[in-house]
Ligand SMILES: [Zn+2]
């Protein structure tokens with residue numbers, strides 16, 4: 001699908017126009033087109049072929065012509081010309097969180113700042129403070145933005161890497177030349193950001209390489225040999241594929257999965273036992289002992305095989321040697337998604353569409369958790385609308401009886417003083433209540449969250465630290481205090497599986513397990529096409545040594561309802 005690539009072009013177009021001070025109406029048209037195309041569930045090429053482009057809201061004849069030009073030629077002449085008229089480095093500046101086109105223009109016009117380096121120097125010299133509307137607070141925000149940007153640049157979000165890798169593997173798996181195939185590297189370890197995407201395969205090498213470089217979503221072939229190829233895919237990321245000899249597949253997979261620190265520690269164990277381990281196999285002298293599978297390598301060393309997600313040298317090697325590895329929650333263990341927005345608030349899908357998707361995914365239940373009234377930007381529901389929505393859920397539950405249970409939920413705002421955006425009367429009518437902070441990200445939010453957990457109807461805290469990967473750090477919060485309170489009150493902490501959140505993150509999950517707090521893994525989907533991301537949340541949980549028993553939505557409906565009831569009982573409500 002070329003949707004994302006096209007949306008990126010329109011976004012950049014809007015940025016350049018804004019940078020140049022073009023008229024706002026014009027800018028908005030491109031911005032809206034970008035958003036629309038990015039959120040489309042259909043392939044833009046298919047819509048174009050069927051002549052349906054101008055049926056999309058905001059797409060007129062002019063935009064249609066541009067979209068068609070892009071689909072035909074891979075670029076848009078007018079955009080290429082426009083792009084050439086502004087310095088390239090401006091785009092880097094626009095990618096810094098908290099720096100919009102207007103700021104970039106001001107920096108450029110007044111201080112001649114054209115690049116990230118220029119900007120950093122100007123901040124150091126205190127030049128920014130001389131600009132109108134730039135106080136110490138604003139400058140600090142930009143400095144933080146640069147820090148985040150530099151940390152994230154060159155890294156790919158896990159969700160994007162998984163999406164690309166799964167897409168490629170699912171296509172190649174069907175090919176008769178392919179015997180075994182797997183992703184390796186940090187994508188296999190489900191790290192929240194990954195460096196590059198590595199795929200390993202066994203089979204007929206020439207045919208596999210050919211099939212790989214000719215996949216429909218390959219945009220450019222950087223290198224093609226007989227056993228290895230490197231391509232750029234439509235999403236703009238680089239993917240490497242290596243074809244491995246079958247009797248080295250396990251050792252190559254082990255080697256390329258890492259982490260570096262896991263492999264270094266593992267090698268010291270090999271040396272102690274008189275072995276040598278490399279990507280070709282486990283050797284004693286010149287004799288190869290193992291290499292076909294990862295399991296036979298670890299077994300030869302007297303160890304259990306640590307799941308890839310925990311190979312970070314944080315105790316898994318010792319546990320594998322002593323045969324006490326945790327039984328991690330599995331990707332198929334989730335029985336239902338408990339944080340989904342419908343089109344009653346700011347979601348794009350109807351409750352019925354969500355239910356159908358959930359049935360397709362094999363879920364037993366879902367919770368529809370639309371936003372509460374104070375969150376006006378997200379079309380939060382008034383009490384009246386919430387109750388009306390509940391009636392629709394009742395109706396759908398009758399329709400889908402025996403197939404899935406739709407729980408009445410909310411993502412209720414935790415107000416600045418820790419009270420909730422709906423009163424208890426309303427909350428008591430819901431099956432599952434998720435509470436969350438969506439405002440005042442700079443204040444210490446510990447007390448605010450602790451107080452919300454004291455409410456008997458609050459079953460989970462959504463995205464508990466508020467961080468957005470590469471864009472926003474966690475708000476100040478004492479996560480240990482939150483975890484202890486969660487365990488004490490019988491409130492679950494969410495692992496928000498949405499690809500740019502993954503919040504709680506892995507290390508916090510591990511801390512939660514240590515204190516006996518329960519977790520819930522949910523996607524925060526705003527469209528049925530987001531629901532697959534549950535996989536990213538399970539991966540994050542596995543990285544945090546989370547077991548099935550720690551996760552409330554790995555349990556059946558009855559046990560989940562018991563979890564809700566028990567908290568109410570604890571607070572004297574029957
Ligand atoms: Zn939220």
Ligand SMILES: [Zn+2]
Pocket residue numbers: 339341411462524
């Ligand atoms: Zn949400």
